[in-house]
Amino acid sequence: MQLRIKIDRFSNxxxxxxxxxxxxxxxxKSNAIYDCTKISVSxxxxxxxxxxxxxxxxxTQSIAAxxxxxxxxxxxxxxxxxVIVEEGGVI
Structure with missing residues (x-):
């Protein structure tokens, strides 16, 4: 399952x-654990x-890494x- 979330709060x-x-x-969710392989962004x-x-x-090299x-x-x-969060992306 994927969730699509429109978020404008990233500026902070x-x-x-x-x-x-x-x-x-x-x-x-609070005190969440993240699996970055299951999170996609525009x-x-x-x-x-x-x-x-x-x-x-x-x-640039450090940011890319x-x-x-x-x-x-x-x-x-x-x-x-x-933002697309696949199942298990945030638990």
Whole structure:
């Protein structure tokens, strides 16, 4: 099962943990555990995550490594502001 969540609250996120916490809050979960392999986002949200880390002084290579290890999957064909959480993505 997949959930589609339109979220405009990412502008206050300062890290990937903040990003995942927003998703958990939208799903009414607290103290959540995340499986980033089951979370996908639209390009605009991926760009925002990248920008937040650039503003904190991370170089492109470090951000790319972070996104590969614990970042969500980014899809160009999703509508702006879209998050897809597959079953087990947030527990």
């Amino acid at each position: 996120c300062k890290s990937l943990v903040d990003f995942y916490d927003v998703i958990a809050a939208e799903l009414h 390009r605009d949200i991926g760009d925002l995550i990248f920008k937040v880390h650039e503003e904190q002084g991370y170089d 972070l996104m590969l290890c614990i970042g969500p999957k980014i899809y160009n064909d999703l509508d702006n502001g879209t």
